[in-house]
Amino acid sequence: MSASRIAYTAFVAFLSVVATLLVVSLVSEDDAYVPPEKKGPNEGRAxxxxxxxxxxxxxxxxxxxxxxxxxxxxxxxxxxxxxxxxxxxxxxxxxxxxxxxxxxxxxxxxxxxxxxxxAGHEPKEEPPAETEPAISTETLTGAAEALTRRQGSVLLSLGSGEYLDGVYRGNFIDRGHIQVSIQFRLEDGKLHDLGYRHLYYRDVDYLKLDDDEPLQAVMRQHEQILSQLEGQPLTDIFRLYRPAEVVDDIDGYSGATLRGAKILHAIRDGLNRGVYSW
Amino acid sequence: MKGRYPGDLIITLVVALPLLAALPRIARQLEWSWAALCGVLAQGSGILALSTFLAAAMLSVRLPGADRWFGGLVRIWAIHRLLGVCAFVLIMVHVIFIALAPLPVSVDASVASLFPPLAQWPLWLGWAGFAVMVVFIAPTFNFFGTLHYQRWKRLHLLSAPALVLGLAHGMVFAPDTTLWWLLGLLALAAIIWRKGLSPFLARKPYRVDSVDFLARDVVELNLLPEGNGIAWQPGQFVYLTPMESSLAAGYREEHPYTIASSPGDRFMRIGIKGIGDATEALLDIKPGARVRVEGPYGTFLNEPGIHSRQLWIGGGIGITPFVSGAREWRDGHPTATDVALVYLANRPERAYYLDEMSAIADASDGIEVFAHYSSTEGVLTQDYLQAQCPDFREREVYLCGPLGMIRHVEALLLRAGVPRQRIHTEAFDFL
CATH class of the missing domain: 3.10.120.10 (Cytochrome b5-like heme/steroid binding domain)
Known part of the structure; x- marks a missing residue:
C-alpha cells in the first residue's frame, strides 16, 4: 500500500471516528453523568x-x-x-x-x-465550616504542626504523581451555596495556573468586589493562597490548614473569615472528580 | 530508501530525542487503567508527531553537497515524504487517544476533551495546526486529485504556519521547552533558508551560451557561469531557474535537471525534453538568456565504494546522467572500469544521444553501448540483457528514465536474480 493510500485511509478513518463521537454526543438525550465506579448488585447499599x-x-x-x-x-x-x-x-x-x-x-x-x-464505621458528616472558630496558629494541634510534605502524601493516600496531569476543577459547597470554585493544572504532581472561578460567602461575590471595598483584603488573602501554591507540590495544599503560613495578614478585619480549609477542600473535590481537561 | 547513511542517525535523533526526554515523565503516569494508558499513548504519539514533523521540515533545507550524507536529494525527498505521512498519521492517533481516555465516563466527556471551551486555546492551536496541515498535505497525497506543480509548491508553504501552530500547541504542555525551541528553530531556519534566502544566496548566475537541437522536442543547453560556477560529478542534477520574462512559461520557476556534461567540461550542458509548460518554454530559450543554477545534488553514479563493473540502463531523457558518465570516459577520467550502456528508445530517431555515445564507445576501452528499440524489439527482456551483457547479474546496475520503464526493468532484474541493493534508480517523480 502506497504512502498516499495509507495517509488517505487513516484520514478517512479519523474523520469517521470524530464524526461518530460528535453525532453520538449530539443525539444522546441522557446528559446525566455516569460515575465511572463499578455498579454491582449492591449498588446503592452503603x-x-x-x-x-x-x-x-x-x-x-x-x-x-x-x-x-x-x-x-x-x-x-x-x-x-x-x-x-x-x-x-x-x-x-x-x-x-x-x-x-x-x-x-x-x-x-x-x-x-x-x-x-x-456497620458502625459509616463516614461522619463534617460540622458546618461557619461554626468553626477562625483558624489561628494557636488552635492547631501538635500533629498538624508536624505536617510535612511526606505526611501530606499520606493524607492524600497517594504517592506524588499518582494523579494524572491535567486541568482540574473543584467546588466547596456549604449551606446551599457554592462558596469556592477553583481551577488548577497538575503537572508532575505540581500545582499550576490556580484560579478562582467563583468565590462567595454571605451574599458577597468576592470576584465582583470593587477595588475600594474593605473586603478586598479578604480577596487579596485568597489570591495570596493561590500564588503561594503556584508551582508547589500537590501535598502543599495541607499547609492551608494553617493559613497564617501562607498569607500576610490573618488578623484584623478579615482574619475571622479566611478559611484555607475551604480552598483545600475545593482542590480535593477537583482531584476526586478527576481530570477536567487535558 | 535502501542503504544506511550517516544522515539517518541525525534524522533518528531528531525524531526520537523529544520522546526519550519525556519518557521518564510519561512513565510515571503509567498504570493499568484505561484513562492512564490512553493518556500516556496520547502524549507519546503527540510528542512523536511533532518531532517527526520537525524532522521533515529540517529535511527541506536542500543544501548542495549535504544531501550526500543522506544518500542524495532524491532519497531525502522520499524520507521527507515518509516523515510527513508519519507525522500526519501520528497526529490523528494522538487525537484519537485523547478522545478515548474519557470515553468510559461518557461520550460527552470524550467530545468535550476534543472540543473544549475556547478559553483552552492551546488545544485549539493544535486543531488549527492540523487543519492547515490537511490543506497543504491533501494535494501531496492526491486526496482530491492532482494539482499543478507550482500551485502545489505554493500551497506547501502552509507547512510553516502549521509547524508554528503545532509547536506552540506542544510547548504549552511540555514542562521543559529547551529541546523544542532548539528543534523548532532549526526546522524554521531550514524553511527560511529554502524559501527566503536560498533564491538569493545559493543560486549561481549562468548564461545560455548556445542551444543544440537534438530532436523535435529535445534541446541541450550549454551554460557558462557568470562568475564562480559549480563543480559536479557525473549523474548529479541541479535546479535551474530561467530569469527571462520573455519565456512563455516557467519564468523564475525552479525545476530539477540532470547535468549531461563531463565534470571537466567548461560548459554545464543540460538535456531538456519538453514535457510540461516550463520545459516546453525552455525549448525556445535563446543564447544569451540568463538562468540561475542551484546545486549540485544527488549521488547517482557517484556513490563511494561502488563496484567498478557497471550496467547503465537509460530511457528517453533519462539517458542524461549516463551521457555525463560517458563524456567523462571520453575525457579520460572514468570512475568505473567496465561499463555496458543499454540505451532504451522507442525508435532510432528518438535515441538522440546514441551517435555520440557510440563514438565514445568506439574510441575507448571498457565501455560498450547497445541500443534497444521498443517499436521493433518490444519491451526489454532478460534474454536481451543476457545476449548483450552476459555478466549483468554481477554488475552494479543504474536505471534512469520514465517511472514505467524503471518499474519494468527493476522487476525484470530482480526476477533475473540481481540483488536489490545493487540496483540504483533515479526518478524525478515528485521533485
Missing part, C-alpha cells in the same frame, strides 16, 4: 454488617473489610501477584491487619473495589 460480609468468603465472591470499609475484591483475585490461597484466606473477614504494609499504589487500586462501609 452499609453492610459483618454477618453479610461473612457470606462472601470464597473465590466466587470475596469481600474484605479494611479499616471499616467493605471491598468486593472478587475481580482482583486473578490479578493478585502473590499466593492465591493467602489472598483467599481473608475473604469475608476483617482484613485490616493483613492489608497493612501495602504500597500507596496498592491503596489507590483498592479504592476501585470499594462497595460500602461496615
Amino acid at each position: 452499609v453492610f454488617t459483618l454477618d453479610e460480609v461473612r457470606e462472601h468468603d470464597h473465590a466466587e465472591s470475596c469481600w474484605k473489610v479494611i479499616d471499616g470499609v467493605v471491598y468486593d475484591v472478587t475481580d482482583y483475585i486473578p490479578r493478585h501477584p502473590s499466593d492465591e490461597d493467602a489472598f483467599l484466606r481473608w475473604c469475608g473477614r476483617e482484613a485490616t491487619q493483613a492489608w497493612s504494609g501495602h504500597s500507596a499504589r496498592a491503596e489507590s487500586m483498592l479504592r476501585d473495589y470499594r462497595i460500602g462501609a461496615l
Whole structure:
C-alpha cells in the first residue's frame, strides 16, 4: 500500500471516528453523568454488617473489610501477584491487619473495589465550616504542626504523581451555596495556573468586589493562597490548614473569615472528580 | 530508501530525542487503567508527531553537497515524504487517544476533551495546526486529485504556519521547552533558508551560451557561469531557474535537471525534453538568456565504494546522467572500469544521444553501448540483457528514465536474480 493510500485511509478513518463521537454526543438525550465506579448488585447499599460480609468468603465472591470499609475484591483475585490461597484466606473477614504494609499504589487500586462501609464505621458528616472558630496558629494541634510534605502524601493516600496531569476543577459547597470554585493544572504532581472561578460567602461575590471595598483584603488573602501554591507540590495544599503560613495578614478585619480549609477542600473535590481537561 | 547513511542517525535523533526526554515523565503516569494508558499513548504519539514533523521540515533545507550524507536529494525527498505521512498519521492517533481516555465516563466527556471551551486555546492551536496541515498535505497525497506543480509548491508553504501552530500547541504542555525551541528553530531556519534566502544566496548566475537541437522536442543547453560556477560529478542534477520574462512559461520557476556534461567540461550542458509548460518554454530559450543554477545534488553514479563493473540502463531523457558518465570516459577520467550502456528508445530517431555515445564507445576501452528499440524489439527482456551483457547479474546496475520503464526493468532484474541493493534508480517523480 502506497504512502498516499495509507495517509488517505487513516484520514478517512479519523474523520469517521470524530464524526461518530460528535453525532453520538449530539443525539444522546441522557446528559446525566455516569460515575465511572463499578455498579454491582449492591449498588446503592452503603452499609453492610459483618454477618453479610461473612457470606462472601470464597473465590466466587470475596469481600474484605479494611479499616471499616467493605471491598468486593472478587475481580482482583486473578490479578493478585502473590499466593492465591493467602489472598483467599481473608475473604469475608476483617482484613485490616493483613492489608497493612501495602504500597500507596496498592491503596489507590483498592479504592476501585470499594462497595460500602461496615456497620458502625459509616463516614461522619463534617460540622458546618461557619461554626468553626477562625483558624489561628494557636488552635492547631501538635500533629498538624508536624505536617510535612511526606505526611501530606499520606493524607492524600497517594504517592506524588499518582494523579494524572491535567486541568482540574473543584467546588466547596456549604449551606446551599457554592462558596469556592477553583481551577488548577497538575503537572508532575505540581500545582499550576490556580484560579478562582467563583468565590462567595454571605451574599458577597468576592470576584465582583470593587477595588475600594474593605473586603478586598479578604480577596487579596485568597489570591495570596493561590500564588503561594503556584508551582508547589500537590501535598502543599495541607499547609492551608494553617493559613497564617501562607498569607500576610490573618488578623484584623478579615482574619475571622479566611478559611484555607475551604480552598483545600475545593482542590480535593477537583482531584476526586478527576481530570477536567487535558 | 535502501542503504544506511550517516544522515539517518541525525534524522533518528531528531525524531526520537523529544520522546526519550519525556519518557521518564510519561512513565510515571503509567498504570493499568484505561484513562492512564490512553493518556500516556496520547502524549507519546503527540510528542512523536511533532518531532517527526520537525524532522521533515529540517529535511527541506536542500543544501548542495549535504544531501550526500543522506544518500542524495532524491532519497531525502522520499524520507521527507515518509516523515510527513508519519507525522500526519501520528497526529490523528494522538487525537484519537485523547478522545478515548474519557470515553468510559461518557461520550460527552470524550467530545468535550476534543472540543473544549475556547478559553483552552492551546488545544485549539493544535486543531488549527492540523487543519492547515490537511490543506497543504491533501494535494501531496492526491486526496482530491492532482494539482499543478507550482500551485502545489505554493500551497506547501502552509507547512510553516502549521509547524508554528503545532509547536506552540506542544510547548504549552511540555514542562521543559529547551529541546523544542532548539528543534523548532532549526526546522524554521531550514524553511527560511529554502524559501527566503536560498533564491538569493545559493543560486549561481549562468548564461545560455548556445542551444543544440537534438530532436523535435529535445534541446541541450550549454551554460557558462557568470562568475564562480559549480563543480559536479557525473549523474548529479541541479535546479535551474530561467530569469527571462520573455519565456512563455516557467519564468523564475525552479525545476530539477540532470547535468549531461563531463565534470571537466567548461560548459554545464543540460538535456531538456519538453514535457510540461516550463520545459516546453525552455525549448525556445535563446543564447544569451540568463538562468540561475542551484546545486549540485544527488549521488547517482557517484556513490563511494561502488563496484567498478557497471550496467547503465537509460530511457528517453533519462539517458542524461549516463551521457555525463560517458563524456567523462571520453575525457579520460572514468570512475568505473567496465561499463555496458543499454540505451532504451522507442525508435532510432528518438535515441538522440546514441551517435555520440557510440563514438565514445568506439574510441575507448571498457565501455560498450547497445541500443534497444521498443517499436521493433518490444519491451526489454532478460534474454536481451543476457545476449548483450552476459555478466549483468554481477554488475552494479543504474536505471534512469520514465517511472514505467524503471518499474519494468527493476522487476525484470530482480526476477533475473540481481540483488536489490545493487540496483540504483533515479526518478524525478515528485521533485
